[in-house]
Amino acid sequence: MSGETILVADDDRAIRTVVSHALGRQGYEVRTTGNAATLWRWVSDGEGDLVVTDVVMPDGNGLDLIPQIRKIRPDLRVIAMSARNTLLTAIKATERGAFEYLPKPFDLTNLVDTVQRALKSQTEVPGDITPQTPDEEPMPLIGRSPAMQEVYRIIARLTGTDLSVLITGESGTGKELVARALHDYSRRKLRPFVAVNMAAIPRELIESELFGHEKGAFTGATSRKSGRFEIADGGTLFLDEIGDMPLEAQTRLLRVLQEGEYTMVGGRSPIKTDVRIVAATHRDLRQLVSQGLFREDLYYRLNVVPIRLPPLRERREDVPDLVRHFLAEAAENGLPLKTVTEAAMSRLMSHRWPGNVRELENLVRRLAALYAQDRIDQDIIEAELGESPSFAEEESAGTGGSESLHDAVHRHLTAYFDAHGNQLPAAGLHMRILREVERPLIEICLKATRGNQVRTAELLGLNRNTLRKKIRELDITVSRGGRDDE
Ligand SMILES: Nc1ncnc2c1ncn2[C@@H]1O[C@H](COP(=O)(O)OP(=O)(O)OP(=O)(O)O)[C@@H](O)[C@H]1O
Numbered sequence: 317m318s319g320e321t322i323l324v325a326d327d328d329r330a331i332r333t334v335v336s337h338a339l340g341r342q343g344y345e346v347r348t349t350g351n352a353a354t355l356w357r358w359v360s361d362g363e364g365d366l367v368v369t370d371v372v373m374p375d376g377n378g379l380d381l382i383p384q385i386r387k388i389r390p391d392l393r394v395i396a397m398s399a400r401n402t403l404l405t406a407i408k409a410t411e412r413g414a415f416e417y418l419p420k421p422f423d424l425t426n427l428v429d430t431v432q433r434a435l436k437s438q439t440e441v442p443g444d445i446t447p448q449t450p451d452e453e454p455m456p457l458i459g460r461s462p463a464m465q466e467v468y469r470i471i472a473r474l475t476g477t478d479l480s481v482l483i484t485g486e487s488g489t490g491k492e493l494v495a496r497a498l499h500d501y502s503r504r505k506l507r508p509f510v511a512v513n514m515a516a517i518p519r520e521l522i523e524s525e526l527f528g529h530e531k532g533a534f535t536g537a538t539s540r541k542s543g544r545f546e547i548a549d550g551g552t553l554f555l556d557e558i559g560d561m562p563l564e565a566q567t568r569l570l571r572v573l574q575e576g577e578y579t580m581v582g583g584r585s586p587i588k589t590d591v592r593i594v595a596a597t598h599r600d601l602r603q604l605v606s607q608g609l610f611r612e613d614l615y616y617r618l619n620v621v622p623i624r625l626p627p628l629r630e631r632r633e634d635v636p637d638l639v640r641h642f643l644a645e646a647a648e649n650g651l652p653l654k655t656v657t658e659a660a661m662s663r664l665m666s667h668r669w670p671g672n673v674r675e676l677e678n679l680v681r682r683l684a685a686l687y688a689q690d691r692i693d694q695d696i697i698e699a700e701l702g703e704s705p706s707f708a709e710e711e712s713a714g715t716g717g718s719e720s721l722h723d724a725v726h727r728h729l730t731a732y733f734d735a736h737g738n739q740l741p742a743a744g745l746h747m748r749i750l751r752e753v754e755r756p757l758i759e760i761c762l763k764a765t766r767g768n769q770v771r772t773a774e775l776l777g778l779n780r781n782t783l784r785k786k787i788r789e790l791d792i793t794v795s796r797g798g799r800d801d802e
Contacts, residue, residue, distance in 0.1 A: 320435055321345040323364035325355040326397070327373045331420075335368065338424040339431060352376030359385050359392065366434055368427075371398035371405060379405075382412040393434040397422065401460040406472035407501050417472065419465040456497050457490065458641045459634030463626045467494060470623055475501045480573070482558075482618045483596040485625030487723050488674030491596040492556065494623060498594055499552040507551030512544050515557040515727060522565045524581045533582025545578060545589050552592045558618065559599035559610065570614045593618065598723075628669040628676065635665045635676065642677050646684035654684055659694040667701055671722075725753075755790050758783070767796035 322339055326332050327350045336346040347364065349355055352373045358364055359381075367385065369378035382394050396409045399420040409417035415434045418427060457464065471494070474481065481498060483491045492511060499509040517525050524533065528543030544553060555561070561569070572578045573593065577586040595618045604610035628634065639656060647653035656664070669675055679700060683692050729749070732741065758776070765771040773783040787794060 319343070319345065320365040321347065321363065322366045322368060322431065323355060323358050324348045324368045325352065325373065325378065326350065326370035328370070331370070331397075334424065335427065338428060339368075342428055342431075344431070350374075352378065352381060356381060356384070359389060362389075364392065366431060367392060367394040368431070369394060369396055371396055371400060371409075379408050379412050379414070382409075382414055386413050393437065395427075395430055395434060397427075401465050401468075402455055403457045403468040403471060403497060404455060406465070406468035407475065410472040410475060417469065419460075419462075419469075455641075456500065457493055458637050459631060460637065461631035461634045463631045464634060467623055467625065470621065471497050471501060474498060474621060476503065478502075478504075478592045480592070480618050480620045481594045481623055482601070482621070483594065483623045483625060484601075485596075485598065486627045486672055487598050488672035489625040489627060490673050491598075491625055492554065494625065495552070495554040495556075495594040495596060499554075499592075502552070502592070504551050504592060508548050509552050509554065510544050510548035511554040511556060513556040514560040515730070519562045522562060523568060526565065527568060527578050527580050528583075529581040530583045533580070537582065540580075543580065545572065545591055546587070548591045550590055552594055555593060555595040557597060557599075558595040559597040559601055559604050561610075563609070563611065566611045566614050570611060570617060573614075573617045628672045629667075632665045636661055638673060638676055639664060639680055642680035643684060646681060651684045652690065654687075654690055654692055656683075656692040656697070657694060660692050660697045663694050663697045663701070751790065754786065755792065758786060758790065758792055762792070762794055767794050769794065 322344050324332060324335050324339075324346055325348070326335070329350070332348040332350065336348050339346050347358065349358075350373070352369075352375050355367065355369060355378075356376075359367065369381065371378045378396055378398075382396070385392055385394060393415040394413070395416050395418065396414040397418040397420055398405050398409075401419040406417055406419075415437065416430045418430065457468070481495075483494055485491050495511070496509060499505060512525065514522060524537070524541065524543065526543050526545055528541050528546055529537045531537060531540045555569075568578065572589060572591075575586075576590070577588050579586050601610055601615055601619070605612045605615050639661065643654055643656075664676070671678075682700065683696065687696055689696070758772070761772045761775050762769070765775065769783060769787075770780060773780045776783065778786075786792075
């Protein structure tokens with residue numbers, strides 16, 4: 317029996333009961349109350365060895381108590397639990413100096429673990445006694461799913477650090493928004509946040525874009541130009557689509573991370589830099605490392621703190637909050653405020669969202685702008701989403717792929733155009749590109765049917781003769797095999 321006393325405050329009697337049973341079973345003395353005033357009285361009377369408190373109580377806010385508690389009893393640890401579960405709650409809990417923040421509902425074993433850790437912990441809990449984040453601040457990130465709460469906890473824990481973060485997730489999951497939140501809740505918030513997308517800059521220009529160039533460094537460099545590192549000095553540099561960074565630029569970036577200085581393209585003298593790096597990618601960087609396309613040492617430097625943003629279809633419970641948020645946003649922009657029916661919301665929740673939050677945001681904007689009804693019903697959603705899942709959705713569902721077909725094609729085409737510099741590609745593009753797509757499509761269907769042309773024609777919805785003609789024209793080799801062979 318440990319004999320330590322834990323003070324538990326929560327206005328929900330059921331929670332008081334389960335928490336007190338769970339802790340009592342571990343041998344702790346437990347005292348419970350449903351209000352903030354009693355908790356404060358106990359603490360000021362010098363009672364208790366640890367506090368476990370709810371945030372919203374009828375007579376006060378548990379988070380607001382923490383700075384006061386720390387002032388009079390700096391060694392008393394406080395664990396905050398809340399059902400509000402927003403980024404702001406997580407940030408405030410950390411800022412005010414909570415030992416740990418547990419979003420409700422939580423696992424009791426998790427609570428017991430946290431209590432044991434808190435009682436053992438000797439180190440001073442960081443956190444400012446004076447709260448910085450105002451209570452009413454627009455929420456930068458929406459969603460209270462467990463996955464998002466984990467993201468909020470990580471962001472909250474990183475507020476006092478300059479650690480490099482690598483954010484992974486499909487396109488449109490909110491990677492840039494998370495990078496901004498990391499910046500906005502860091503010590504660097506008054507300095508610049510600079511975002512650079514590696515996939516959007518022609519490869520040969522990436523180094524000069526990042527590090528700047530001296531006059532005459534290359535043809536076309538008619539004057540000295542600052543790089544993004546210089547612009548972001550003191551702040552945060554967000555390197556989006558880091559997987560698309562060419563190897564030479566990777567080497568340069570690694571040097572900056574190791575030595576805190578860089579040289580401009582065509583420059584000699586090293587320039588000191590103080591920039592926090594947040595990188596993001598929708599690709600599997602480990603795989604790029606194993607293919608020799610991404611430097612392993614750089615990968616470890618960037619991936620100090622990994623944050624994974626799950627696709628929207630893995631956190632469907634966030635859809636209603638997001639829909640309401642985007643509808644309210646549209647209303648702020650002068651459109652009429654609309655609501656959606658319950659059936660419509662269910663349909664939205666069951667959609668696969670290959671384009672993730674961005675796709676949902678665009679859909680809600682369309683709903684707000686194009687429809688006269690105040691209440692959006694299921695029929696409208698059905699018409700917008702289409703009855704059957706789109707090809708792109710099936711495609712990414714089947715492969716579990718991290719990128720939608722549309723995005724992948726877009727990326728390839730952008731690279732294709734970039735490769736031509738200022739020139740346009742040769743005429744006849746439509747036909748050439750369709751063939752590029754048609755060939756792997758037919759090949760893969762043939763492979764799936766083990767070379768059975770009758771079934772391939774069915775699968776593709778093509779006439780058998782048309783398929784034969786295409787196989788000939790595209791010079792596709794048909795290898796037959798397996799039991800399915802006819
Ligand atoms: N949790 C969220 N709450 C509110 N808005 C969100 C959220 N996640 C994403 N969004 C919105 O969705 C859009 C896409 O987000 P963002 O640009 O951050 O995604 P991304 O993962 O960086 O995409 P890409 O990889 O294509 O650049 C933005 O308009 C963003 O504001």
